[in-house]
Amino acid sequence: MNLQLPKGTRDFPPEEKILRDKLIGSLKVVFERYGFNPLETPMFERFDVLGAKYAGGAEILKETFKFQDQGKRDLALRYDLTVPFARFVGMNPQLKFPFKRYAIGRVFRDGPIKLGRYREFYQCDVDVVGSKSMLADAECVRIAVAGFKELGVPVTISVNNRKLLDELLEKGGVQKEKVAEAMLVLDKIKKVGLDEVKKELKEKGINEDSVNFIVELSTQENTNQEKIAKVKAFLGDETEGLKELSELFSYLEGVENVKYDPSLARGLEYYTGTVFEGFAKESKVTSSICGGGRYDNMVPALLESKLEYPAVGISFGLEPIMDVLKEQEKETKKTIVKAFVIPIKNGKECIPIVEQLRAAGISADMDLNGKSISKNLDYANSYGIPFVLICGPKELEQGKVKLKDMTSGDESMLSVEDAVKRLK
Amino acid sequence: MNLQLPKGTRDFPPEEKILRDKLIGSLKVVFERYGFNPLETPMFERFDVLGAKYAGGAEILKETFKFQDQGKRDLALRYDLTVPFARFVGMNPQLKFPFKRYAIGRVFRDGPIKLGRYREFYQCDVDVVGSKSMLADAECVRIAVAGFKELGVPVTISVNNRKLLDELLEKGGVQKEKVAEAMLVLDKIKKVGLDEVKKELKEKGINEDSVNFIVELSTQENTNQEKIAKVKAFLGDETEGLKELSELFSYLEGVENVKYDPSLARGLEYYTGTVFEGFAKESKVTSSICGGGRYDNMVPALLESKLEYPAVGISFGLEPIMDVLKEQEKETKKTIVKAFVIPIKNGKECIPIVEQLRAAGISADMDLNGKSISKNLDYANSYGIPFVLICGPKELEQGKVKLKDMTSGDESMLSVEDAVKRLK
Numbered sequence: 001m002n003l004q005l006p007k008g009t010r011d012f013p014p015e016e017k018i019l020r021d022k023l024i025g026s027l028k029v030v031f032e033r034y035g036f037n038p039l040e041t042p043m044f045e046r047f048d049v050l051g052a053k054y055a056g057g058a059e060i061l062k063e064t065f066k067f068q069d070q071g072k073r074d075l076a077l078r079y080d081l082t083v084p085f086a087r088f089v090g091m092n093p094q095l096k097f098p099f100k101r102y103a104i105g106r107v108f109r110d111g112p113i114k115l116g117r118y119r120e121f122y123q124c125d126v127d128v129v130g131s132k133s134m135l136a137d138a139e140c141v142r143i144a145v146a147g148f149k150e151l152g153v154p155v156t157i158s159v160n161n162r163k164l165l166d167e168l169l170e171k172g173g174v175q176k177e178k179v180a181e182a183m184l185v186l187d188k189i190k191k192v193g194l195d196e197v198k199k200e201l202k203e204k205g206i207n208e209d210s211v212n213f214i215v216e217l218s219t220q221e222n223t224n225q226e227k228i229a230k231v232k233a234f235l236g237d238e239t240e241g242l243k244e245l246s247e248l249f250s251y252l253e254g255v256e257n258v259k260y261d262p263s264l265a266r267g268l269e270y271y272t273g274t275v276f277e278g279f280a281k282e283s284k285v286t287s288s289i290c291g292g293g294r295y296d297n298m299v300p301a302l303l304e305s306k307l308e309y310p311a312v313g314i315s316f317g318l319e320p321i322m323d324v325l326k327e328q329e330k331e332t333k334k335t336i337v338k339a340f341v342i343p344i345k346n347g348k349e350c351i352p353i354v355e356q357l358r359a360a361g362i363s364a365d366m367d368l369n370g371k372s373i374s375k376n377l378d379y380a381n382s383y384g385i386p387f388v389l390i391c392g393p394k395e396l397e398q399g400k401v402k403l404k405d406m407t408s409g410d411e412s413m414l415s416v417e418d419a420v421k422r423l424k
Numbered sequence: 425m426n427l428q429l430p431k432g433t434r435d436f437p438p439e440e441k442i443l444r445d446k447l448i449g450s451l452k453v454v455f456e457r458y459g460f461n462p463l464e465t466p467m468f469e470r471f472d473v474l475g476a477k478y479a480g481g482a483e484i485l486k487e488t489f490k491f492q493d494q495g496k497r498d499l500a501l502r503y504d505l506t507v508p509f510a511r512f513v514g515m516n517p518q519l520k521f522p523f524k525r526y527a528i529g530r531v532f533r534d535g536p537i538k539l540g541r542y543r544e545f546y547q548c549d550v551d552v553v554g555s556k557s558m559l560a561d562a563e564c565v566r567i568a569v570a571g572f573k574e575l576g577v578p579v580t581i582s583v584n585n586r587k588l589l590d591e592l593l594e595k596g597g598v599q600k601e602k603v604a605e606a607m608l609v610l611d612k613i614k615k616v617g618l619d620e621v622k623k624e625l626k627e628k629g630i631n632e633d634s635v636n637f638i639v640e641l642s643t644q645e646n647t648n649q650e651k652i653a654k655v656k657a658f659l660g661d662e663t664e665g666l667k668e669l670s671e672l673f674s675y676l677e678g679v680e681n682v683k684y685d686p687s688l689a690r691g692l693e694y695y696t697g698t699v700f701e702g703f704a705k706e707s708k709v710t711s712s713i714c715g716g717g718r719y720d721n722m723v724p725a726l727l728e729s730k731l732e733y734p735a736v737g738i739s740f741g742l743e744p745i746m747d748v749l750k751e752q753e754k755e756t757k758k759t760i761v762k763a764f765v766i767p768i769k770n771g772k773e774c775i776p777i778v779e780q781l782r783a784a785g786i787s788a789d790m791d792l793n794g795k796s797i798s799k800n801l802d803y804a805n806s807y808g809i810p811f812v813l814i815c816g817p818k819e820l821e822q823g824k825v826k827l828k829d830m831t832s833g834d835e836s837m838l839s840v841e842d843a844v845k846r847l848k
Contacts, residue, residue: 035789
């Protein structure tokens with residue numbers, strides 16, 4: 001057997017998978033608490049679904065793993081969770097709206113491999129379809145805040161509105177046909193700095209003064225309400241984008257670490273209104289750890305339907321979040337085993353002991369191979385198992401075990417019941 | 425967009441996925457309590473891995489979804505979790521044995537579609553590699569018993585040993601070269617009955633009396649220990665298979681619903697010693713709901729290694745278990761939402777209420793679309809949400825909400841704190 005992994009894929013051994021499972025488990029709890037239901041779709045779709053006119057586009061199709069089944073049907077591994085979600089919504093006209101779902105799963109892109117870029121990776125998406133209200137957008141921002149609180153990751157969420165950004169650029173004097181370009185340049189301000197932004201604007205024939213208001217607003221230390229008031233004064237009018245953003249922030253009263261960021265655009269993706277992005281505070285991870293927004297036109301376009309499917313969603317970046325969690329972890333957990341039972345003579349006599357631990361909900365294991373005590377201690381040590389229970393004839397005679405704390409080295413003779421209590 | 429699923433695949437909408445997640449979650453808890461660690465491998469492997477000499481074999485390769493990446497490397501969707509596990513073990517020589525892992529994931533087979541047969545389905549495998557001891561086999565049987573106890577599914581586990589079956593067939597007079605054939609015929613005894621078995625044996629030129637002892641032992645109501653004593657008397661010797669089986673049962677003392685079944689073979693798969701299979705009691709589901717055994721030769725053969733990799737494992741059949749759980753369920757749960765908050769006037773005023781429920785760990789949702797009370801009640805009803813909280817101006821003025829039990833129709837005016845207590 002050729003012992004290699006396919007290029008761009010990874011095994012998740014226990015020391016990685018335990019932490020991933022914990023992360024995913026915590027997020028699931030929050031998603032469900034927020035009223036989102038789990039939905040699972042297949043790992044592959046018909047190629048005509050993934051290649052539909054308004055689906056991922058030419059760039060992403062080039063990176064699609066294509067294959068056929070025995071009936072010569074064209075299939076492809078999914079490259080995201082959104083197109084399958086739209087397909088599901090289209091196939092289930094009986095769904096009552098709003099429909100709130102989350103999906104956590106692997107997606108596949110046959111692209112170039114760089115540091116941190118894989119051909120198989122996770123997406124973790126939470127979406128509401130069937131509500132135009134900013135209440136839905138507020139739910140997505142709140143779930144981000146709640147999710148990172150649950151994970152113990154301090155976060156800042158930047159929020160903007162695409163319509164408002166348009167309005168501000170036009171009001172600033174950017175020609176209508178250059179608004180999209182200006183938006184993209186401005187979006188990079190945190191990455192490349194103001195001077196570079198001004199240079200790029202000039203290159204594109206956009207008057208640099210036209211973004212002055214946005215740049216100043218972005219750099220001032222004002223509250224969201226103060227910023228919104230300034231925007232109102234600048235626009236001289238309660239525009240649609242401004243109305244949406246103000247309404248959204250009214251629904252976010254009391255939520256900390258959410259900031260109006262007037263320059264945020266999130267690229268040229270399908271967003272139509274609210275956009276947001278989260279970054280870890282006090283971390284070396286500089287890429288966003290969540291992001292999303294409102295995409296009212298995408299599902300109808302995908303389904304080529306005249307029905308309305310307004311939608312808003314948030315995507316959690318499992319890979320960068322894993323990096324943040326790893327920074328926080330003092331030690332990588334290599335095993336879920338908490339207690340390892342070492343028989344001195346007879347494995348059989350240890351079965352009731354290990355079963356008693358398990359019945360009490362303690363992850364417990366025992367020597368299966370009749371190894372010596374020292375080899376068993378090495379084994380427990382190599383996996384970082386925190387406690388061992390040594391069961392020699394002397395201990396068993398007294399109805400006791402020797403509980404050893406592998407970190408401190410402390411040993412104590414206890415009844416199994418007391419060992420259970422100590423371990424819980 | 426062509427609104428179709430690929431042939432042989434399924435969506436799992438919330439009403440299906442909630443129960444599946446519960447099932448998988450319960451099994452994970454048990455697996456970890458028994459000291460098995462999670463391991464995840466990619467959805468696809470290099471084709472040369474899956475097509476290796478001792479991997480799935482020609483039959484399964486025909487049913488493999490093959491494709492290439494941009495670098496023209498041959499890849500294929502995994503058809504089971506065992507070959508990737510062996511590949512992982514081979515690639516990680518630093519692993520300390522025994523290594524106990526579980527894996528729950530989707531596998532793919534491009535085969536014919538029949539009722540209950542899909543091209544994408546789940547496997548749920550628990551394996552120990554690196555122990556020859558019957559203690560490891562006993563762990564697998566115990567985990568089956570504990571798993572189904574956790575799920576509330578009454579089960580009977582049939583246990584046999586391949587070596588012992590060989591020994592009994594040879595002792596009964598079956599020619600060595602016909603032992604495998606006889607084993608396969610005998611394995612069907614529960615399905616087709618004794619007469620059919622005798623007929624088939626005759627057709628294959630096997631003396632039907634040669635299986636008399638096994639058939640009688642299978643049909644008698646004896647304890648495991650009584651059966652083992654009879655086998656010993658019949659063989660007149662403590663053979664290897666008998667020793668293993670006796671040792672295994674000595675490790676299963678006190679475990680209920682585990683039966684020695686002398687005719688069980690589990691097909692002609694790679695098993696080398698212990699085999700077992702579980703069936704749901706009091707259920708219409710007649711297929712096995714778990715099965716497994718010892719396969720000491722498979723990993724070394726796969727890896728073409730001279731090292732020993734003795735292994736034993738158990739596979740839980742998620743699909744038939746789902747069928748059993750569905751039988752038990754009075755009602756399908758369509759949503760995880762427990763409480764739905766209905767504002768009478770202003771959605772904003774309900775945000776603190778719904779957030780208070782969530783903070784208390786209650787899955788809560790609220791009207792996002794400013795619908796009427798009756799439409800909101802219809803919505804809650806259509807998803808089977810058990811409780812709604814109606815928040816009108818009158819209620820809010822008094823700092824209260826109206827809690828409605830959607831099943832009984834009972835309504836009560838309560839403070840939000842009391843509603844939380846009631847819902848918990």
